[in-house]
Amino acid sequence: MVGDETSFAAAAGPLRREILAHCYRMLGSAADAEDAVQEAFVRAWRGYDRFEGRSSMRTWLHQIATNVCLRFLEQRGRRFLPAGLGDPEPDWLPRARSAPAETPWVGPLPMDPAEAAGNRQRVRLAFVAALQHLPARQRAVLILRDVAELPADEVAGILGTTTVAVNSALVRARERISREAPDPDEMSEQVGPGVQKQLLRYVEAFEHADIGALATLLREDVTLEMPPHATWFAGRTPVLGFLGHHVLRQAGRFAMLPVTPGANGQPTFAMYLGREAHALQVLELDRGGVRRIHIFLQPELFPMFGQPVIRPAAPDLPS
16 A cells, blocks of 8 residues: 555656646636645545556546546636626726626636746636636647647547547637637747846836836737726726826835746736735736736735735845
8 A cells, every 4th residue: 555655656746736737727726726636636546556557647647637627617617807708998997897706717826937838828827718718628628639738539538539529629629719819929938137127127117106117018909907806908008097097196005026936937926005915916928018917906815826915024224
């Protein structure tokens, strides 16, 4: 028994983060993904004595985890970002629009940029949110084929269907994702001194409530989403109008601290109102500047990202 446990841990343990990312793409929630991974690994351990090696451990774990996720989705349904619930505001004046309190939101996943390397475009919030538009089994096919890069016959075995059905579902899923997700060729790598300088300017503009400086950093088609509010904005003018009139009214009101590891391999900042946790801000950049601003007004996310809910006081300078 001890030998089996050691053998299972050695074979399955290194795959846990990959399976977690797979479950997150399927479910759109870090918490739900953790639950799914825990259940999948318990199932795998209980069935380990019957694992005959006809497939790789990696494929076997993907099979178990995918089926756990499909069951979760039957029970919990799909998740959303505000852009998935309706049109953006026509200008910066927000109308009364609220989502039901129980709306399941797509949430961020702690992930180091180095860990995301190689599949960087496949963990970004925009891609994960786009996946939620797909029917559950179609979503599974796309992730297993295009992200996990499993052969069609193995995916058919995982889902209990035919290779023809897998290939057909993949064509439909790719076509839908091409409309919903950003073009990977336009995305920057979000690393390097140029990007870091751009991020520093963004933080300075935000902390100093400098709308003019912020305007130079945003794409013309920038979007702003603020879960759990359903209201969202598209376009530089509406975004700056909303921020200028409702958020950045006073310099020094907010403090922005970098978060490592960030969310989804993207630049992430813990946003404090005074010294209290206020929001987690996740940015998406490309060659033209900041393309998407996600402000998760959910301070309960801070512990997941290792951030204090009360910002530490700045040390006193020596006299």
